[in-house]
Amino acid sequence: GENVEQHPSTLSVQEGDSAVIKCTYSDSASNYFPWYKQELGKGPQLIIDIRSNVGEKKDQRIAVTLNKTAKHFSLHITETQPEDSAVYFCAAIGDKLIFGTGTRLQVFP
């Protein structure tokens, strides 16, 4: 079946460094790719999204890139801060909504 692979499952970085999380999807019909941040004990919150007609999108310290040919999309966080520590989920939406398995990001002061 269709799936979304997400790597790495855990990521530890020093405050101020960059973090990159990568996802690969299999459904060619996918055309919308949101990223969610989930803090402990809370529901996922949308942080950025990208559509299939766009290659890159940036919002302050967060950026997402999309390579439709390779079916890859990535989340980039620059100048990480301790409050960026959370679990991040990618998702691919076409006829179905499929979530990745999540990346636990820890930012150490």
Added chain:
Amino acid sequence: NAGVTQTPKFRILKIGQSMTLQCTQDMNHNYMYWYRQDPGMGLKLIYYSVGAGITDKGEVPNGYNVSRSTTEDFPLRLELAAPSQTSVYFCASSYHSMGNRGSETQYFGPGTRLLVL
């Protein structure tokens, strides 16, 4: 707006008991969804609804039932609780459906943690 609210926050059930997880949204969204999230895993869609009176199965519907009598409410029913249903349940809503042009952004509730013993 309160957004998406869920009750209860936490519940312990015995095997074979039944319960209803409540979900309400005040954003006038037409689409609503129920997900379960197992430890270390992503979200899996249980059921969804495209509007009042219309529901459909998601990826993992067995053991669950839903109803959508109003735009605001989308309760999830467990009839005979099993240990495999121990999970965190999230309700979400969106204005447009997945794949349609427009806002597919889903807004999630805070979750209900369910433990079946």
